[in-house]
Amino acid sequence: MMLYILKDKKDYSLLKEKLNQSSASFKLLNLYGKNLILAWPDQYVKNISDESIEVAIEVKKPYVLSSNEWKKEPTIVNIGDVNIGSNKIVVAAGPCAVESEEQVETVAKAVKRAGASLLRGGAYKPRTSPYSFQGLGEEGIRILRKVGDEVGMPIVTEIMDTRDSLIFKNYVDMIQIGARNAQNFSLLREVGKLGKPVLLKRGLGNTVEEWLQAAEYILFEGNGNVVLCERGIRTFERSTRFTLDIGGMVAAKLMTHLPICADPSHPAGKRELVHSLALAAVAAGADMLLIEVHPTPEKALSDAEQQLTPESFEILMNRIKSLAKALGRDA
Amino acid sequence: MMLYILKDKKDYSLLKEKLNQSSASFKLLNLYGKNLILAWPDQYVKNISDESIEVAIEVKKPYVLSSNEWKKEPTIVNIGDVNIGSNKIVVAAGPCAVESEEQVETVAKAVKRAGASLLRGGAYKPRTSPYSFQGLGEEGIRILRKVGDEVGMPIVTEIMDTRDSLIFKNYVDMIQIGARNAQNFSLLREVGKLGKPVLLKRGLGNTVEEWLQAAEYILFEGNGNVVLCERGIRTFERSTRFTLDIGGMVAAKLMTHLPICADPSHPAGKRELVHSLALAAVAAGADMLLIEVHPTPEKALSDAEQQLTPESFEILMNRIKSLAKALGRDA
């Protein structure tokens, strides 16, 4: 695979012609303000040169656009005035599932006051069992949008079906791809096409390399606004619900320019563990946290065990702030 | 969760009324020739009785319709005159990816001659990398359909997007849900609604219980024609591509009435291992096998390492037949 970074304001029609004449596949992209051409396989393209090319990189890894081989500086994903990947650790908080406007409003105000920047909440819910609460769907999105606007927080919520893309385009600020859809390649392409910021969870059985390849599907559609989210992998251990792979998260940071988020709620499975996992993720370098908060967790319609109360969340935010400061960051 | 098996030809409008008056959720289904009502949660329904009820079962497991608690006799899934779950071990064979009509035709004739009953081939291909061959899509389906009709074999191929359901409804005999979409609940519901036979692969990070719950989504839409397919799980071992979980397959057989298929090609990752894994699956009780065969594996556009030649497949079929006989089965 060759990646050509093109010179700014330079005509590259001759290069395109050369590629058309070779038997190579190629794709033209504009990412992060750069014109790029991807061309493959190697044997057809390695001898091509053109003066429109600023840099030509032969990429050996199975992910290209998400790699930091060609883009050394970290990417910052902007959602309104929230900047993920900057010095400030961004916290998205809210209920596992949207249950009612009142519930979302109560939580949104509380988490904003405590320092959260983004409002999260599930409207379409991927549930292991068809008999579990499946979310309010479109109605849930409307509630989130309304409360987000009221309180002044951009909203993050999960998409499950390519057929819902218009709703997400119109109402949602950051689109989450959940762990169960981490290799739903149709859905990845679709959110790539929408161009909106994407929070891409790692699949519970996926390697770090596969996670970066999933991001590659989105970037390949020209959407560079991807935040990677580690949320725990499947291992033999059962004292936690999933194993938060802090090492994999750190390894990913060394491989990519994309910002990285950690979700301590899902791997914890029980709220006693959430604070420690959140702090560990921050200490290891996470740029963002995704935390479940419910006004009355014991009555929650899903994931009751792992959601924090607003009070506990406030304490956590204070701990995160002092930790961030010790690390030379902000929260 | 209560499962009511209703008496044949008995009016159950009174029961529906009772359920409507309770605060319970309930769903009426017709599966395997039986009228069923599912009603939950327990506290609202445990005192309901009605003379239209033949049997009332209180189900404690997280899967209900796919469990053999209420349906002891094994389910047979019929595709034309191919019966999966009967005494005969059914073999589906064909290329990993449909590449051309000629390729499919060559393989189809060879595998049919050797004893395969179903023609498999990938048209829409879920690939870890966006730079890998993504399949011929709709054109691939047309090739499969044409060759299947010519040779006289029903076809099995994978669906990846809810938006493609009409094509699958019109052209495909058995719809495969791949491992990456094993918990794509929108897609599971969609194939449930189509009503056609489904080959449901186990997700590479999913437990047996989650696999049965995925099947539950399909059955819950009234489609009982589900064959479960074990294709290897993610473990730390790397001498094979995935770990074929023969034990999990056997455990599933003790939990469900649905027939079970094994895919020895994907976990093997290299063709030297395919025969042994196929024979092991048959010895352990698989009702069906899914095997990749390519006329010239070394030139295959995907999974070149693990596809069998037609010659090797024929040898394998002969070994399967003699093994099946020793086990009192047929192949």
Added chain:
Amino acid sequence: MMLYILKDKKDYSLLKEKLNQSSASFKLLNLYGKNLILAWPDQYVKNISDESIEVAIEVKKPYVLSSNEWKKEPTIVNIGDVNIGSNKIVVAAGPCAVESEEQVETVAKAVKRAGASLLRGGAYKPRTSPYSFQGLGEEGIRILRKVGDEVGMPIVTEIMDTRDSLIFKNYVDMIQIGARNAQNFSLLREVGKLGKPVLLKRGLGNTVEEWLQAAEYILFEGNGNVVLCERGIRTFERSTRFTLDIGGMVAAKLMTHLPICADPSHPAGKRELVHSLALAAVAAGADMLLIEVHPTPEKALSDAEQQLTPESFEILMNRIKSLAKALGRDA
């Protein structure tokens, strides 16, 4: 690493001198009737030649003596007139733990009658909890020895401590290294020095490569009588106690000349699964099976759930025999 296979009856003192003069480490071994020299690292030895050398092999894999790169023909491990690795599938059966002479005698007679060749039973028991029955120790070995002699079956039992090696040397026919001690390198060396047949279980968290490297420790001490035993690995799946890695077993067979055994009892965890796993292992090419049988499993002091009754074992032996026949083998 260089492996020199020396010519028979040829003086190799000159070669030793050359090696002494180089800075290489080297070791002289006699294995399977061949004189061998291992020498490393490569840079010191690659130019050494000598006319006593029949074949010189540069080994790149992390295991050498256990690899089939230098020894193509399968190794047969002989215990009296029991030959493991030959055409006949050898079955070792007996109780998880030796509880009394009467218990062992009852089982031994039953399993022998059904066709088992070796008597297995635990005397020193590695138990996860110090509060579980820890085995009868030396007394257990004496019971096994006595019953083995009476019934005419060689005995297999597990060693846990290097300090017990004399007892095992004097009384035991085949020494088992359990999964928990699969990388207890002191113990591996010790059984290497004893020279007796070893049944080497794979560690529950070990790769196939590490398993062969564990065997390498034993062969490196000059003891080539090693049978590898797959007994299930740790994965996320919980419907079985461990995941019997049939694929890893088959992969190992392609890498080594050593015979391979499967233990279906431990991964099953419950007796309903034992038959299917045993048959799968035979179909996949196992040379030996290790099966737990107890006269009254429900009263067993350990692993009550997974031990077969003598009646069930007899049925299984008959199924194994007919399967073996279909595979061109014997049992």
Added chain:
Amino acid sequence: MMLYILKDKKDYSLLKEKLNQSSASFKLLNLYGKNLILAWPDQYVKNISDESIEVAIEVKKPYVLSSNEWKKEPTIVNIGDVNIGSNKIVVAAGPCAVESEEQVETVAKAVKRAGASLLRGGAYKPRTSPYSFQGLGEEGIRILRKVGDEVGMPIVTEIMDTRDSLIFKNYVDMIQIGARNAQNFSLLREVGKLGKPVLLKRGLGNTVEEWLQAAEYILFEGNGNVVLCERGIRTFERSTRFTLDIGGMVAAKLMTHLPICADPSHPAGKRELVHSLALAAVAAGADMLLIEVHPTPEKALSDAEQQLTPESFEILMNRIKSLAKALGRDA
């Protein structure tokens, strides 16, 4: 299982008599200044009472002495004036393997200056391959002892064989049980009998519960000076050598009174990851860190990839100190 905490200075001979007359197994222990009696199984002991009993606890978990059900206050393990489990985070540092006196001396002085309290170094080395450097053995212990005395640091090193216990008793301050011997129950009992502080690594395939049960073997011999060490588990992920299970470590802290150590070097596998994993472990609540430092890592005889230089270690210590302060601890 019943655990009786006995009153101080109270005669309990009558209780012993009652237990002798029952059919129960029981064991008298003195741990943390308390006389304890463990008695089981439940049905024989549940009706026993005696006035020498201060508290009687019916324990349902598979670990008893290591549980915090009976001992709420955290245990502090003292090695000279180093207190593990107190407010101060204790750091043990040194080379993976002892190679020479000079090497150990250089590292010891550097790590002490940077703030490490304990000197670690491998003398007996458990190596996956018999062809890897196996450590200097007894000579290595002598070097560690000499340098430790010179520099004024207690020493930590690994035991591999019960037959070496006298050397460890005489020369070593804290005895490490490695991951490969985490369920070598003979060795666990032996270090239990020695009474010295033990650093007990979690086995790479062991659950948190099994880890606590391994500790139980040591406590059961009357040795309460156990520090648990998380060092990464085996998972499918390969961007790191092992998966540091921060969640499992936090879960363990909620289950036990024993202090907890994290080893970030082994799971990292490469030094770029060590800092982040060390900081994450501290943020999650680790009481101790075990870190590999080598004067010239690229020349190390083992684990060259993951050892820090003294300079990098000093930077890490400073980061740990400021993090500890932000958490209200000390380092």
